[in-house]
Amino acid sequence: MKPRKEFDEFFEEMKDVDRSEEAKRNSLLALKDRIETKRKRNIFPAFISLAIIAIASFLFITISNPSETEQSAKPLSNEEVIMAVLEREYNGPDDEYLRLMNNWMNLQSETKAENQEQYNQLLQSKEYTDLMDYFPNTFGEYFSEGVLTSLINSNLVFKYDYFLEDTDIEMHLESVEIKQEKDHPNIYRPKIEVSLTNSKGQKIYHTLQEEFIFSTSEPGKIGRYNITKDGDGVTLKEKIKNFIAYVGDD
Structure with missing residues (x-):
């Protein structure tokens, strides 16, 4: 569920409820925290995936392109x-x-x-x-x-x-x-x-x-x-x- 839609549903549910300003504020903060946590969960796996791809690419390039020392390690004339x-x-x-x-x-x-x-x-x-x-x-x-x-x-x-x-x-x-x-x-x-x-x-x-x-x-x-x-x-x-x-x- 998108954050904007969650906010809309939340306010629709709460509009007829008689609550104090502090209670409303606490509820809003709790919802915001829940949404931010969910967003972090979605970002973190993506970051790991990108890191794995980057490491794999580095290893492939390293294996495919030997160092100067390895390239120069040829028999002497x-x-x-x-x-x-x-x-x-x-x-x-x-x-x-x-x-x-x-x-x-x-x-x-x-x-x-x-x-x-x-x-x-x-x-x-x-x-x-x-x-x-x-x-x-x-x-x-x-x-x-x-x-x-x-x-x-x-x-x-x-x-x-x-x-x-x-x-x-x-x-x-x-x-x-x-x-x-x-x-x-x-x-x-x-x-x-x-x-x-x-x-x-x-x-x-x-x-x-x-x-x-x-x-x-x-x-x-x-x-x-x-x-x-x-x-x-x-x-x-x-x-x-x-x-x-x-x-x-x-």
Whole structure:
């Protein structure tokens, strides 16, 4: 029943009744309150329906349109994988790696391990597990399974940070020219230029070449990693150790 009609019927019923002004006023207020309550009941379910429709629409749009992160989560190209490894390897020193390595070395020097069993106990220490976790956390996504362990054992990752420690020298990757083998498309031999700079702003450069062989069973993963050529018979390690001697030469 519409509010206007309810008011008309109410006054029709009450016109012949002899009531005080206060009673009439109270009756009118009671009727008005009843009508307002009924109106709220009608509005509230409608509001809920609209809210449900809005939420459903939002969820549909969200599912149909993935976030930028999801859209960009596509496999890296081989060139991007190579660049990611070189940027980590030739920008240093890596202070976190050095901290973890020193913690492990200090533990070994402070703790006697007279037999294999005692040394195995050291390998369960936080110092060792933190260091070992840092390798896969840094490089793990770029190498095929099992390869990273052999690189760690042969000191082919973080290979220059130890020499940069306790010096005022920083190493930076300057440029990379990535060359793919024509006859072997899974082999890349990038030409790399790095710089060494001390706190006085003195800088020298070094050029080397590395080899990346991508796995045929795990696409996008490096299956082998080697240094093939180091600048004209002088190694980068030697230039770090004897930096001042090479300042005037480059």
